[in-house]
Amino acid sequence: MRYIADHVRVSVPATAGNLGPGFDALGMALGVTDEVEVWALGSRAIEIEIEGEGADSLPRDENHLMVRAIRAAADAVGASHTGLRIVARNAIPHGKGLGSSAAAVVAGIAAVRGLIAEPDLLGPERMLRLATQFEGHPDNAAPAIYGGATAAWQDADGAHAVPVTVALGIETAVLIPRSILPTKQARAVLPGSVPHADAAFNAGRAALLVAALAGAPERLLAATEDRLHQDYRAAIMPAAHAMVKRLRGQGLAAVVSGAGPSVLVLGENLGDAGLETGLLDWADGVGGDHWRCVHTIGPVAGVNVTSG
Incomplete structure (x- = not known):
């Protein structure tokens, strides 16, 4: 799989999982977003700039969750690994139950979708399955990908999700x-x-x-x-x-x-x-x-x- 772009911008929302009784199944996107830019580099370098949440604590190398998600998504579609420059402007609080790790994983997978020649290879359902491999459960990744409210589940084929209707006014x-x-x-x-x-x-x-x-x-x-x-x-x-x-x-x-x-x-x-x-x-x-x-x-x- 070849790359047709060397720069993408990604925005991804915070999410609330469970919504009370829907343990590991129900989730909803919230009005806080992380904004990320990713460049594919010709070198093997990893360059990461972080503003906002996690600026003082997150790694700046291959251990960064977004880098790991980018590598996993590239492997899934047969794309080569490249050097990376990442600028992350993080607004989603960390360690607060607002899906910050799911947002990072989804952002990394989405970045690869934007870089490759055949983005349909990373459609929403495949993105969800890849993200769930990192998260272990799909209730945050699903609304981060689909938006709105979602119901998610897993079976032998991996993770799935469907939209949940939310009435105007809620x-x-x-x-x-x-x-x-x-x-x-x-x-x-x-x-x-x-x-x-x-x-x-x-x-x-x-x-x-x-x-x-x-x-x-x-x-x-x-x-x-x-x-x-x-x-x-x-x-x-x-x-x-x-x-x-x-x-x-x-x-x-x-x-x-x-x-x-x-x-x-x-x-x-x-x-x-x-x-x-x-x-x-x-x-x-x-x-x-x-x-x-x-x-x-x-x-x-x-x-x-x-x-x-």
Whole structure:
């Protein structure tokens, strides 16, 4: 496979996984994006510039997650490895349950799609399967690729996803604390098995959530109840637990975003509930943390790549 471009621009959104009861299956794109430029170089050099999130901590060599995703995508389509220059302008917070690693992987795969002569070889479903090999589960990668809300699953052929209809008027607000929580730590506290009654409870709530998103917003509070992961993680993310409890006590459909510790709210007219973009004075100190909000109205597009 030959390259027909040597420079691409990629934008990819933050995502919230789970959406409460849809553990490792449901996800939604959020109104925060990383912007990346990638150049294929004639040399073997790796040059990486990072602005924003991760500027002080991410590697600048082959160990960078985006570089690893680029290499995997190139191998998948039979393209050669080249030197790389990457300029990443990262706005998605790291360690907050907002899909930053999925965004990096998807951005790397999308960059290869924009560089090669036959981009259809890296269509959305193949991108999802490659990304899931990195992530282990598709609930963040799917909305990062397709945009909007998605339901994803895996079978013997790999990962798949379909869009989930979200009615006009349903908004998102994500509350982001200062604290961080590595996903690996959040997964480590989950039990190996759960009671059958809890599994049945979540199956019902996940089905209800799909219906509520499609046009029954009055059902969102009940539809976002969960028994599979949030309570098990409460001890390692007390601020998120306290915020979810406070917001749900006010009748708002609040859940832990992905593995946390950010909190996602789904509903209508969220600005009227004090969930506007920016620092939240009323939330300062809830759970012993400080919070800022990103309020998004309308659907968020998935990954976008342009060449040249």
